[in-house]
Amino acid sequence: MATSALRLENVDAFYGDSHVLQNVSFELGEARMLGLLGRNGAGKSTCMNVGMGLLSARRGEVSVFGEPVTKLSPEMIAARGVALVPQGRRIFRSLTVRENLIVAARKPDAGSKHAPWTIDTVFAMFPRLKERSNQMAAHLSGGEQQMLAIGRALMGNPRVLLMDEPSEGLAPQIVAEVMTTIRKLKESGLSIVLVEQNPNLVFDVADDIVILNTGGVAVVSTPAALRQDDALLRQHLGVF
Amino acid sequence: MNFWIVLTVNSITFGGLLFLLASGFSLIFGLMRIPNLTHGSLFMLGAYVGGSIVIGLFGFKLNFWLAAVLASLTVAALGALIERFLLRQLPGDQLAQVLVTLGISFMAADFCLMVWGGDPMSVATPEGLGGFARAGGAVFPLYRLAIIAIAVVVAVALWLLLDRTRLGAMIRAGVDDPDMARVVGIRVSQLFTIVFALGAGLAAFAGIIGGPILSVYPGLDQDMLPLALLVVIIGGAGSLLGSFVGSILVGFIYNFGQALLPELAYFVLFLPMLLVLLLRPQGLFGRHVP
Numbered sequence A: 001m002a003t004s005a006l007r008l009e010n011v012d013a014f015y016g017d018s019h020v021l022q023n024v025s026f027e028l029g030e031a032r033m034l035g036l037l038g039r040n041g042a043g044k045s046t047c048m049n050v051g052m053g054l055l056s057a058r059r060g061e062v063s064v065f066g067e068p069v070t071k072l073s074p075e076m077i078a079a080r081g082v083a084l085v086p087q088g089r090r091i092f093r094s095l096t097v098r099e100n101l102i103v104a105a106r107k108p109d110a111g112s113k114h115a116p117w118t119i120d121t122v123f124a125m126f127p128r129l130k131e132r133s134n135q136m137a138a139h140l141s142g143g144e145q146q147m148l149a150i151g152r153a154l155m156g157n158p159r160v161l162l163m164d165e166p167s168e169g170l171a172p173q174i175v176a177e178v179m180t181t182i183r184k185l186k187e188s189g190l191s192i193v194l195v196e197q198n199p200n201l202v203f204d205v206a207d208d209i210v211i212l213n214t215g216g217v218a219v220v221s222t223p224a225a226l227r228q229d230d231a232l233l234r235q236h237l238g239v240f
Numbered sequence B: 001m002n003f004w005i006v007l008t009v010n011s012i013t014f015g016g017l018l019f020l021l022a023s024g025f026s027l028i029f030g031l032m033r034i035p036n037l038t039h040g041s042l043f044m045l046g047a048y049v050g051g052s053i054v055i056g057l058f059g060f061k062l063n064f065w066l067a068a069v070l071a072s073l074t075v076a077a078l079g080a081l082i083e084r085f086l087l088r089q090l091p092g093d094q095l096a097q098v099l100v101t102l103g104i105s106f107m108a109a110d111f112c113l114m115v116w117g118g119d120p121m122s123v124a125t126p127e128g129l130g131g132f133a134r135a136g137g138a139v140f141p142l143y144r145l146a147i148i149a150i151a152v153v154v155a156v157a158l159w160l161l162l163d164r165t166r167l168g169a170m171i172r173a174g175v176d177d178p179d180m181a182r183v184v185g186i187r188v189s190q191l192f193t194i195v196f197a198l199g200a201g202l203a204a205f206a207g208i209i210g211g212p213i214l215s216v217y218p219g220l221d222q223d224m225l226p227l228a229l230l231v232v233i234i235g236g237a238g239s240l241l242g243s244f245v246g247s248i249l250v251g252f253i254y255n256f257g258q259a260l261l262p263e264l265a266y267f268v269l270f271l272p273m274l275l276v277l278l279l280r281p282q283g284l285f286g287r288h289v290p
Ligand SMILES: Nc1ncnc2c1ncn2[C@@H]1O[C@H](COP(=O)(O)OP(=O)(O)OP(=O)(O)O)[C@@H](O)[C@H]1O
Pocket: A015, A018, A020, A038, A039, A040, A041, A042, A043, A044, A045, A046, A047, A087, A197
């Protein structure tokens, strides 16, 4: 049996007293892309936070390539090859573009098949970042900030990439650019969780789909099957 | 005329000393989100330890500058120990951490009283700097000019460290968004130790450098701590430029206030703090609301 790149098993998570994730289980296969869908407040970002160690699961287990990481800190999980492109981008605003990338640099794991990401390969992928390399990140446009957030995650040479609503708040043309990038990353063999509100964006690129509803897993399926099932989508994602 | 020039030089000198004290305080505040209430004690401890080495109280004597470096390194090591073995045990609990620093400051005050007694210790001006420089009819004490030069050199060095190195960028990333810094793999807790030790060392250095001007006495810690707090609130936590501008500003307000309105010195001193808190709570150059 192939080990999964990321697995959540019966995870319960709380913010203070509020019970946000209930018995959540899903897995991301190696070199696959999992689309994670759900309405506002369904618990998508919370799943990403649990995967990254920003919030620790009160019950259940999280593992990366078969190794448990449930109680590890974010920096230790990052060291195991998980990177996050967070919702809202959260670039370091008072650092320059170049510094944002440099602080996140991590050597690839021994035996990694891929050419490592470096500041040069990130700049090659996002030429616009290169042009602005010495500008304060706070002064970038929304699209550029999203590219920087993706580039920063790649600098960690991750094996697992968690992307939380990378299209949020971007013009359609920029969204298309970002989706092209995501497709390339998938082709490079990276295992990716893509969180989105808009299922159509995800259906084009993902291999598997998980839909969350009020903190629990409601649907585990594939894009092909879900495209045929408007009723199910409407039930869990609302009208669109 | 002369009076104003002297007052101005004294203000800048005092501002320079404050910068040495407050730059570390501000970095710690920006990164760890706590006002380090031992900062005044570290200043006083640096002054006592350095002064004792200069006069040979510990059985050996060094010249002023070597004593200053040795005292700073000693107190920096103490700072690292405080962070690693006390504050580290209370992760995320900022109130508890502040209370720990408050407790240590009281203990340090008692410790100093026991070891060095209640009489002020005077520290001689380092050799060769006891004289005066004359320019256009005004006289300037050389040592005060030296303090200003030292503060500028330290400011430039800190700026290079924070602005031109990867470590500095990591520290700034931690000030910006500590959780995100950890997500990209930065070991923020290690930065805490480094920054705390650096801040402690700088505070001690300020203490001994300030010795020949302020002398060293019980209560020096509690005289200095509010001023550091003032600088950080005015300048903005975590901002080096803020510490610099804030220190010079407080240096001027403190000296001019005492000279011109001695009954209202503290009123004049803390009024700008209230204004900044009301009008620009993140400070002149800060990004966070402390
Ligand atoms: N820091 C927090 N403290 C308390 N409750 C929170 C916190 N963050 C999120 N929640 C709550 O947890 C639930 C899940 O939030 P989460 O951010 O995971 O949703 P989401 O699916 O990512 O939504 P969106 O699409 O709006 O980003 C929501 O009810 C939210 O109000």
